[in-house]
Amino acid sequence: MSDHAAPTGKISILKDGIRAAWPICLGYIPIGLAFGVLAQKAGLSAAAVGLMSALVFAGSAQFIAVAMLGTGAGTAAIVATTFAVNLRHLLMSSALSVPLKGLRKRWLTLFAYGVTDESFAVNLARFREGGWDWKRALTVNHVTNAVWVMSTVAGALGGALIPAHAFGIDYALMGMFLCLLVYQLRGRMYVLTAVIAGTSAVAISLAVPGNSYIVAASVIAATAGLFIRRRWPSLTASSPPVAEDKR
């Protein structure tokens, strides 16, 4: 997938990784601060917040866990909910296994820790562009993780002092996702899949509480897309990938 080889210097790897990670970090800071404030109000210390962020590294599951702790829910219930909320990573890691084919198990083990909605989407887009490799992808995972842990701890320590919702920063991740979706729309087939996924996600999300709609809609859409592509190959012939990105 990476046609042109990327430079192998440590500095250049770190630089590329950070450059790819900054939009994610920008999005994580306000969410992390908000989480820290909320957790601290629920009675968790900054160390407790840091522990959870470091061990779990999953924004929405952490918010839900703190809310459940507040209602006196038991450990088993919170862990089960976390599992359900984070099951979507199964699909993301499956898709990431294609560009990471043949990588040694210990690096995959280290990589897996940092697979999030955001790092998944950024890394896959980069792998497709070329000039990207697992070390850069791993940098993205771990830089974003470090920013997440630090923002949540900062939030617990003094986040209430920081004005919330400043400068439209709440929209940073949505803006990033919109652009990453654009990168994925590389032909009619992908547009069709995205439309099916989006509409079925909305329909399922209205009918079923929780976030199972993400996995359900993605599986439905990719399966429907594959079926349509097999059934009517000429109709859905994708145009060859044109210049992907002008950065």
Next chain:
Amino acid sequence: MITADYFLLCLGMGLVTYVPRWAPLVALSRRSLPRWLEEWLDLIPAAILSALILPALVTAGEPRQLSPWNKDLLVAVPVFLFALRTRSLGGTVVLGMALYWLAGMVLG
């Protein structure tokens, strides 16, 4: 103060989050996948991103209800068009923030 109970909670949450992140990477990256599975996985990113974005834009509340007239969606339209035109990730993020901030001041 971190109690043993709380530590176990975080450990359990971490474990059930980590395993779905890890298992497909290790299981799938070792072998050649059948053609249909590679094609299916190729469609997954577009599907996931769309499934993450659209409900966040057009639904709100608990329980969720359809509420398409909100500033999140209003801002998403020009931001999406900008992304289509420029393909610039940083530019899209900054424009999205600026428009969202503006929309917040104008619409409240």
